[in-house]
Amino acid sequence: MPIRIPSDLPALNVLSEENIFVMDSERAHNQEIRPLHVGILNLMPNKIETEVQILRLLSNTPIQINIDLIRIDNKAPKNTPKAHMDNFYYQFEQIEHKNYDGLIVTGAPLALLDYEQVKYWEKMQTVMDWARTHVQSTMFLCWAAHAAIYHYFGINRELKTDKLCGVFPHQVNYEHDELMRGFDPVFNAPHSRYGEISLKDYQSIDSLKVLASSERTGAYIVASEDKRLVFVTGHPEYDPDTLEQEYRRDIREGLNPNLPENYFENNNPANSPLVTWRSHGTLLYTNWLNYYVYQNTPYDLADLR
Incomplete structure (x- = not known):
């Protein structure tokens, strides 16, 4: 949340230049x-595990959030009880009349x-078109990020022979973008994917900014200029042992994974994982909820266009 200080306090300009969110008294009032x-x-097939991972990250804010869990596949997932789906999930048709401040679309195997x-x-295409007029800001994760780039901009991914899997250092490219506030210049993030869209392809789209990237993984966090689309090619929500579970x-x-x-x-699978990404996740x-959603969404969601 922002710091509220008087409009004429000298610290206002200093903190603003340091990319710290401050709000003068008039705006706060x-x-x-x-x-x-x-x-x-x-x-994801294991719905409950993914729910916990994402809700854990959404919870670290004083803003009250009402959550709707959504599905678009009628088939019962093999790793989630049918009763759980029936009790807690809405079919897309049940909520498509609503507007949302934010939408998160997870990866998929x-x-x-x-x-x-x-x-x-x-x-999926119907949902992505719907989101452009019914959601203030949508975050697409991993497979969904590549799928959304393909749908919105016509750029397809390339499938690699070997899965990109591990935890990699990334560089912040736009330190003054609100989504990057508080990030260290270099930070770690997990990836687990075969798909790849080149950095040049992202940069060829005038309305997008590659906010964070890596020589090893390419683009990691990409956002539209209007803040309504966010593409995250990795998995900041992963638990400490998620990559280990996938590997085993x-x-x-019998896939002989790297x-x-x-x-x-020490790169020894007999040892415990090194957890170096959770603070950035x-x-x-938190930044997405505050700056891309809360500070931009209309008070009356009926006004969303």
Whole structure:
């Protein structure tokens, strides 16, 4: 939340130049406050695990948030009880009349399929078109980030032979963008994907900014100039052992996976993972909620266009 200080206090300009969010007394007096309404379109098979990961990051703010869990696939996921889906999830058709302050679209284990081969691709396109007029800001994660770039801008990903898997250092490219406030110049983030969109392809889209990137992973955090679209190609929400679980699952399935990079202590899978990304993940979600959503969304969601 912002610091409220007098309009003529000298610290106001100094802090603003340092990219610290301050609000003068006049703006604070006129600000209207209400709970935020955020939808989570959960495409992961283990719904409960993903819910916990994302809700944990959303919770680190004094802003009250009302959550709707959304699904677009009628088939019961094998890793989540049907009762859980029936009790806690809305079909998209049940909520498409609503407007939301924010929407999060998770990744999905669909790495090796063309988008048109995905059974719910048509519905996914419908949701992405709907989000442009019914959501103030939408965050797309991993597979969903690449799918959204393809849908909105016509740029397809390239599928690599080996999965990019591990925890990698990234550089902040726009330190004064509000989404990057408080980030260290270099920070770590987990990735687990086959798809890749080149940095040049992102940079060829005038309305997008690559806010953070890495020589090893390419673009990591990309946002539209109007702050209504955010693309995150990794998994800042991952638990400490998520990459380990994926690695051991792939071994059991005979896929001969590469060891996740920069993840196990001394690169030895017998050791515990080194957890070096959770603070940045929390900060990313907090910044998104505050600066891209709360500070820009209309007080009356009916005014959203």
